Amino acid sequence: MIRRRTILTGGAGLLLAGCDKVIQQPTARKILFAGEDMQRGLQRALMDRGALAPEYRRDQMSPFFRTNGTRNPGTPEYAAMLANRFEDWRLKVGGLVGRPLSLSLRQIGEFPARRQITRHDCVEGWSAIGEWIGPMLGNILKAANISSRARYVVFTCADLYGGQPYYESLDLIDAFHPQTILAWGMNGRMLDVGHGAPLRLRVERQLGYKHAKYLMRIDAVENLSNIGLGKGGYWEDHVDYDWYAGI
């Protein structure tokens, strides 16, 4: 009886322990990581391109919206920009665009703004609901006359990870989604340092790590192979996070 029990429960234990061995095999790893493409394919098939993330009422907002990731880039350059209230900060829009842009915060404020109360879901599992305001990324890309060769949009930030600026990327489906905005305001005030001042990305159908804060540059590119280590984002390159963070 004892032996039989050992076989049964031992089998389950071996499976758990075996998983760590299995994932070291390149082929197994490739199959497992293909789950991301399946999830993306399925979601894109089930979802209308413009399907909106749920929006909430003001009384449904989180009483306190916690910060995470970088709370303050802490570099001398950022401190200097903050000191004169981002007067000298410019958002550079380049790459595969017909008209590269260098936009001040004032100029970004002149674009029609979208206000949305949405839920922010961290990859760790928590959620916070807040109100965001800023221009649609799609309008900025149109103003820069984005090339038809462009397939992705890459964001480069002022905060450093391992000495390099944080970076993230989206495909054009999410870049041109109406709720994908460059937020300069949050909860009725200008964006604060903890939440990504002066400008951050909101991409409401994906998890928090896609929402690049402290934006400095936006580049339209044909593919992601020359960005970082080629997977399109800091966490994707360094700790195997999914590039498609819709789940």
Place this chain on the structure above:
Amino acid sequence: MEAGTPTEPERPPEKPGTVIRRHGVVTRVWHWVNAVAVLILLGSGLGISNAHPRLYWGRYGANFDPAWATLPHFPGWLTIPARYNLAISRRWHLFFALVLGFGLLAYMIGGLVTRHFQRDLRIRGRELRPSAIWADFRRHLAFRFHDEHDPRRYNLFQKLSYVAVLFVALPLAILTGIALSPGMNAAWPWVLEILGGRQSARSIHFITASALALFLIVHLVLVILAGPLNELRSMITGRWRIPE
């Protein structure tokens, strides 16, 4: 199980020691695919839980909001991978979520087409009579899990737990999992509505997974008590020897 149709009159019971065809091929294939998926989902799920071990009710919930439960840190021998790695836990979880979901869908279709569900899992009125429930209960206490007059039939508690797992717990685990996806929230906002918000869905996801883990433990204990080699063989080859 290749027994007759439900309308067929009772036939004389097979004698103990007779080897019969117990489980059909659809059931056997799904059982093992699902067993692997559930174990990996439980292990990787506990790894994911370690990233933020607090559960909330409602739409939002983070560190400064009141949590209804603070979960323990699950040790490495229970989690996939053994060493905390949220990205890899998620890779396992989200791949095998597809195996679980589409596996269950295929089994549902197979179970209806082969009439396995209607024939073997339907609970009949006479099984719910107090005297029948009492008799079943006493058989369990004596570690006899089959009816000697009709050994092919699942007993009432078996039917109830299989129905609860197949039609309640597994679908609920899948539905609450879908509700955690911000992409699927845009695609199917009604899922979030019926579950009362993402953090409620996350809590129900954890409770459902716990119920499935409890089922798994009881299931394994009963397989051991009922004769593990005979039970294992019946789920591999389909052949089951009627116990003494």
